Amino acid sequence: MKFVIQRNRLVQAVNEVTRAISSRTTIPILTGIKITVNDEGVTLTGSDSDISIEAFIPLIENDEILVEVESFGGIVLQANYFSDIVRRLPDDSVELEVTTNYQTNIRSGQASFNLIGLDPAEYPKLPEVTAGKSIQIPISVLKNIVRQTVFAVSAIEVRPVLTGVNWIIKNNILTAVATDSHRLALREIPLATEIDEEYNIVIPGKSLSELNKILDEGTDSIEMVLANNQILFKLKDLLFYSRLLEGSYPDTSRLIPTETKSDLIINAKSFLQAIDRASLLARENRNNVIKLMTLENGQVEVSSNSPEVGNVSEKVFSQSFTGEELKISFNGKYMMDALRAFDGADIQISFSGTMRPFVLRPKDAENPNEILQLITPVRTY
Amino acid sequence: MKFVIQRNRLVQAVNEVTRAISSRTTIPILTGIKITVNDEGVTLTGSDSDISIEAFIPLIENDEILVEVESFGGIVLQANYFSDIVRRLPDDSVELEVTTNYQTNIRSGQASFNLIGLDPAEYPKLPEVTAGKSIQIPISVLKNIVRQTVFAVSAIEVRPVLTGVNWIIKNNILTAVATDSHRLALREIPLATEIDEEYNIVIPGKSLSELNKILDEGTDSIEMVLANNQILFKLKDLLFYSRLLEGSYPDTSRLIPTETKSDLIINAKSFLQAIDRASLLARENRNNVIKLMTLENGQVEVSSNSPEVGNVSEKVFSQSFTGEELKISFNGKYMMDALRAFDGADIQISFSGTMRPFVLRPKDAENPNEILQLITPVRTY
Structure with missing residues (x-):
């Protein structure tokens, strides 16, 4: 393997694939980045076996030469060293050459690095996601769906399926639900693509959080492909695979x-x-x-008391309060997470008693499931 | 104690004094901020007994009322809670009132906090630095002196005096030296103030690092006052006290x-x-x-080898190399620290053999001690 590549494109691809790489993996070769080159371009792969990310750099883009290939091949290089090195190289272009015994020479300007690499044939194969029906969704919409639900997944592994977000696609509607059994976040949107099949999958919360970090805001769309135990998000020159969680997700509709x-x-x-x-x-x-x-007068008081430190209370003006007078206690972090999902808009909070879960929705929501946040109160009064 | 104060000025003062506060102190009251108010203004104090910082907010500044006092007094409030609270208060002004048993009410807008405070009489007295001869120095100069020397102090307490920077004032010249016995940083500047006395003090490196974080770049001067075991840096509305290190600093001049x-x-x-x-x-x-x-040709090669990872080498063009050919090894971190002190200028590195310390100075320095960085090589060749 020998090629010359534009450094900024290599740095970008390395940054993307290292998001999938964990230093705590039990499979040593997965601490590396797989680099392969063929007659189409250079492919970088990073994986922690739950998430796999593949970044592609074509030989030519918009009449600009990005990669000049002298010989095809592949190598696996330690991700931490390789990413530090490419970021600090002095020149705009980088030459990579694999010599004997997976020794890899990285040259840029006057600097020359030799890294001891690993056999790319030893690197685990990526999951095969055969081109089933794919779903197009605007990136900005996907990012919002993730951001408004993923915080509510369970952080503990007691019920592993609750560490994921349940996505249900039915009648051209995508419903995303996450719950840790104390609170629940739900988001529902119509899809532009016609989908005949029904899907009911659970995507690990960590995968969705990492995906959101990689995706840039913008008007572009992303393509999602579903297969056995895997979901694949396809962008131009970037593939993001996530394992799906096994087990059936509880029916949460009766909780609301x-x-x-x-x-x-x-x-x-x-x-x-x-x-x-x-x-x-x-x-x-x-x-x-x-x-x-x-x-009185549509005001509510929020307060908190910590015996050793002190107490706090604040009157907040509401736009309206109707129905039974109320005293209720809840987890402040859950409430803040839920409120952030509404981006500062006016909301309606519906209570059905001091010990019953209450529900936050946008004010005047046409679809009651457009954005729904549910919180179970804490018994104190 | 009861007063109303502009919130942004209170936040600024809290930020300044909390730099001195450590959660790991052995004196519980030092986890608090002391707040006192009298007919001149409000004073906040934070201390870890090595460093003490006092920030003052006058009643009126530039015809603007900053503080309205209803009654004098003082209180000590937990620094972590108090600083979080003042930063998040909703209104531009804050009312502080101490009621019974050091209970302190903090009001702003509709928010009302009650914190359990401590008796300000229990707070340790600040060191008395009687107004001796004071020295004026531009802040930008002081910041550079600190930045160019403090990294070289010893990080280990085996010889406590080496954890400080030695300042010698003699013949109107300030010489600052730091060494951890493997490397040495030296900076010498003439002082504008006439100083008859001679001083030879050792200031803890940590104090100087914290001082540098507080000082804003600018053209103002700062006043330094020396007293028994203490140095006081005086800014408008800010006093920064540091304990001095005991013990005599080694004579480093013979090392050069x-x-x-x-x-x-x-x-x-x-x-x-x-x-x-x-x-x-x-x-x-x-x-x-x-x-x-x-x-050859005035080039030097820097290289490094890590048997399990790989190796790197790079040719660097110098402006000139004169004298004996050279192979020398050194600690890369020490070299980077030393090089940063020169702010990217051209420098002269003088070697006197593979196992002798070498010295970095500005190219064409008129005073050989203006900026001097010394590094002891490592034996490898």
Whole structure:
């Protein structure tokens, strides 16, 4: 293998694939980046066996030569050394050459590195995602769906399926649900693509978080392909594979209360700031407990008490409060996570009693499942 | 104690004094910020008993009212809670009121916090630095002196005096020296103030690093006052006290070689980049060993070898190399620290043999001690 490549394109591809690489892997070769070159271009691969990322650099793009190949081949190089090296190389172009025994020479300007590589044939094969029906979705929409649900996955492995986000595709509607059994985040959007099949999959929360970090905001679309135990997100020159979680996801629809006893209309941004302040003292408590109490004139009071430190209370003006007077306690972090999903818009919080889960939705939402955040209260009053 | 204060000024003062506060202190009250108010203004104090910082907010500044006092007094509040709270308060002004049992009420907008405080009389007294002869020095100069020497202090406490920077003031010249016995950094500048006395003090490296973080770049001067075991840096509305280290600092002047066998003139920036690249593989070694070898035509080669990872070599063009051919090895981190002190200027490196310390100075330096960096080589060749 021998080729010359534009350094900035190599750096970008290395940054992308290293997102999948974990130093804590149990498979030593997965601490490396696989680099292969053929008559189409250079491919870099990184994987922790849950997530695999493949970045491609074509020989020519927009009449500009990105790669000049002298001989085909492949190598696996230690990701931490290789990425530090390519980032600091002095020249705009880099030459990579594999000599004997997987020794790899990296040259740029006056600098010359020799790294001891590994046999690329030893690198695990990527999952085969045969071209099934693919779904197109705008990147900005996908990023929002992920951001508004992924925080609610379970952080503990007691029920592994809850560490993922459940995606259901049915009647051209994508429903994403995450719950750690104390709170639930739900997002529903119509798909532009006609989908005849029905899908019900669980994507690991960590995969979706990493995917969101890689995706740039923009108007482009991304293609999703579903296969056995794998989902593949396809961008131009970038493939992102994630393993799917096994096991059936619980039916969460029955958790969502259908009746309501009190409704609070409030601005998500100003409410978030008040909860954030009340949480400053609440974090001493194990559950970060915040109390909410309705006052007169549509005001609510949020408060928190930490016996050794002190207490805090704040009146917040709502747009309206209707129904039964209310005293309720909840986890402040859950409330802040949920409120952030609404991007500062006005919201409606529907309560059905002090010990019943309550639900946050956009004010005047046409579809009650467009964005739904559910929180189970904490018993204190 | 009861007063109303502009929130942004309070936040600034809190940020300044918390630099001195350590959560690992053995004196519990030092995890707090002392706040006092009198007929001149509000004073905040933070201390870890080595460093103490006092920030002052006057009642009125430039015809603008900063503080409105209702009653004098003082309190000590937990630094972590108090700083989180003031940063997040909703309104531009804050009211602080101490009620019974050191309970302190903090109000801003609709938010109201009660913190349990401590008796300010229990807070340790700040050192008394009686107004001796004070020395004026431009802040930008002081920041450079610190930056160009403090990295060379010893990180280990075997010889405590070496964890500080030795400042000698004599004949209106300030000489700052730091050494960990493997390398040495020296900086010498003439002082504008006439100083009759001679001083020889050792300031903890940590104090100087913290001072540099607080000082803003600018054209203002800072005043330094020396007293028993303390140095006080005085800015408008800010006092920075540091304990001095006891014990006599070694005489380092005899460590600096007077003869030279070879001289390399090279640009500090391009040399730093080459050393940085060579260090990428060297860090696996315990001493981060880099080799330097002279080639023909005024070129030098920097290289490094890490048996399990690989090797790197790079030719660097120098402006000139004169004297004996050279092969020498050194700690790459020490070299990078030293090179950074020259801000990318052209430098002269004077070698007096493979196992003798070598010295970096600005090219064509008029005063050989203006900036001097000394590094002891490592035996490998």
